[in-house]
């Protein structure tokens with residue numbers, strides 16, 4: 591996992607952040623899509639993630655409460671706007687990344703972290719019933735290690751899920767022995 595997050599040799603770091611942001615967004619959207627029918631205004635009247643209640647900050651900087659599905663909608667539209675904005679994420683080689691790129695990409699990862707947190711906090715039972723929890727755990731750990739490597743999340747935010755991170759890092763993968771495989775086949 592650490593090898594997966596490391597910047598490949600010779601690649602521009604902003605390019606790496608942008609392409610990973612896009613990939614993580616797709617993975618988080620897929621995962622959220624699998625439980626979105628259970629994430630409604632009545633099941634999630636407030637946007638909970640980890641032990642905290644997340645408020646939405648609008649363009650004027652005003653914070654207000656919002657439901658889980660509203661937050662997911664707002665976050666998706668802003669992330670799409672960021673990732674398709676040619677001034678923020680240039681796709682032409684001649685164009686450089688601007689100073690506005692890093693804050694925008696940090697915002698993107700903060701939204702993704704909150705959405706993953708919401709799935710753990712409010713929809714984990716459904717995810718287990720769908721047998722998607724190994725995917726969610728892998729996605730979470732990959733996302734967290736990526737954010738840690740490139741300082742994309744505030745340390746206070748990362749502390750919210752410290753117990754989960756510790757548990758996942760220390761949980762060993764199931765033993766794979768050729769002998770048992772042979773016996774099963």
Ligand SMILES: [Zn+2]
Nearest residue numbers: 629634658712
């Ligand atoms: Zn929800």
